[in-house]
Amino acid sequence: AQSVAQPEDQVNVAEGNPLTVKCTYSVSGNPYLFWYVQYPNRGLQFLLKYITGDNLVKGSYGFEAEFNKSQTSFHLKKPSALVSDSALYFCAVRDRNSGYALNFGKGTSLLVTP
Amino acid sequence: EAGVTQFPSHSVIEKGQTVTLRCDPISGHDNLYWYRRVMGKEIKFLLHFVKESKQDESGMPNNRFLAERTGGTYSTLKVQPAELEDSGVYFCASSTRSSGRTSNEQFFGPGTRLTVL
Numbered sequence: 001a002q003s004v005a006q007p008e009d010q011v012n013v014a015e016g017n018p019l020t021v022k023c024t025y026s027v028s029g030n031p032y033l034f035w036y037v038q039y040p041n042r043g044l045q046f047l048l049k050y051i052t053g054d055n056l057v058k059g060s061y062g063f064e065a066e067f068n069k070s071q072t073s074f075h076l077k078k079p080s081a082l083v084s085d086s087a088l089y090f091c092a093v094r095d096r097n098s099g100y101a102l103n104f105g106k107g108t109s110l111l112v113t114p
Numbered sequence: 115e116a117g118v119t120q121f122p123s124h125s126v127i128e129k130g131q132t133v134t135l136r137c138d139p140i141s142g143h144d145n146l147y148w149y150r151r152v153m154g155k156e157i158k159f160l161l162h163f164v165k166e167s168k169q170d171e172s173g174m175p176n177n178r179f180l181a182e183r184t185g186g187t188y189s190t191l192k193v194q195p196a197e198l199e200d201s202g203v204y205f206c207a208s209s210t211r212s213s214g215r216t217s218n219e220q221f222f223g224p225g226t227r228l229t230v231l
Contacts, residue, residue, distance in 0.1 A: 004156075034219065043118065043205065044157075044222035090157065099170045100145065100209075101159035102220065 002027045004093050006105035013081045013112050021076040021108045023091030033074040034092040034102065035065055044090060050074060061085070081112045116140070118223035120206050126229045132194040135226045137206030139188070145169075145209040146189050147220060148181060152202040160204075163189060164211075196230045203227050 003026045013019045025031060032051055036044040048059025055067045065076045074091060088109050092102040119138045127133050139146045148160040160179070161171040165186035174181070178197070183189040193200055207220040 036222070041224070043224040044207075046219040046221065049219055092157075099172075100147070100162050101170060101173065102147075102149075102157075103159070104149075104157040106154075106156045 002093055002095050002098075002103040004091050004103055004105035006089075006091055006108045008108050009106075010109045010111065013110070015083050015112050015114050016080050019078050019081045019085070019110065019112070021089050021091075021110060023074045023076065023105060025072050025074060025091070025093045027093055027095045029095050029097040032094040032096055033065075033067060034094070035059065035063070035074075035076050036090045036092060036104075038088040038090065038107075040087075047076070047089075081110075083112050083114055086110055086112045118206055118208050118221050120204075120223040120226050122226060123224065124227045124229075126231065127196055128231050129198055130195045132192065133196055133228060135191045135193075135204055135206075135228070137189045137191070137223060139206070139208030140221055142210070143208035143221075144186070144211050145218075145220075146183060147207040147209075148189070148191055149205040149207065149222075150202050151205065151225075152199075157205065160191075193228075196228075198230050201228055201230045 005024045034049045035047040038044050048057050050057045050067045058064045088107045090107045091105040121136045146163040151157045159173040162169045163183045166183050180192045203225040205225045207222045209218045209220045
């Protein structure tokens with residue numbers, strides 16, 4: 001069985017400060033890991049993915065995420081937050097040995113204040 | 115390049131009625147997926163098409179839901195008859211075919227918000 005946990009419903013950060021949105025996963029095999037962002041009244045937009053190789057993955061809009069196999073985590077980070085980063089962030093996992101379906105976390109609302 | 119489009123953006127129906135949602139994937143994408151997010155909960159997978167064939171429909175909640183993708187282009191998801199618990203946002207996504215060592219990202223549409231009264 002696959003599952004994704006995003007332990008924080010909301011993360012508040014001041015503009016210019018670093019941000020972290022947490023994600024841990026459970027999957028029987030080796031995972032593919034993804035981060036998506038949803039702005040109001042928009043669909044989910046792909047940010048980045050981990051497939052294999054370097055544990056630090058860089059994505060769109062200055063975001064990055066670090067795959068940590070021992071801690072089964074894939075936290076999303078950005079060195080300096082912008083007010084425009086305020087949105088809903090979803091972590092997703094796919095077991096590379098079973099189908100194409102993505103399993104999503106429940107989402108974390110990020111609020112960046114000026 | 116046009117993204118994934120979905121129609122309608124909103125639908126309000128009464129319990130027992132029928133609703134059909136439509137998804138137009140990105141041109142050339144063989145893979146098409148349907149997902150659903152019930153209020154405050156996780157986005158849940160419903161099913162996956164490869165061209166016109168259903169590859170995985172393990173997430174379909176019951177036989178009131180029928181998905182089709184005739185001709186391997188657009189897809190429809192029909193709910194008949196609708197129940198209160200069917201309310202939520204229905205997302206469609208599409209992707210190109212992945213090779214054995216990669217997983218191509220899925221591109222999502224804006225979703226259809228379905229409200230069953």
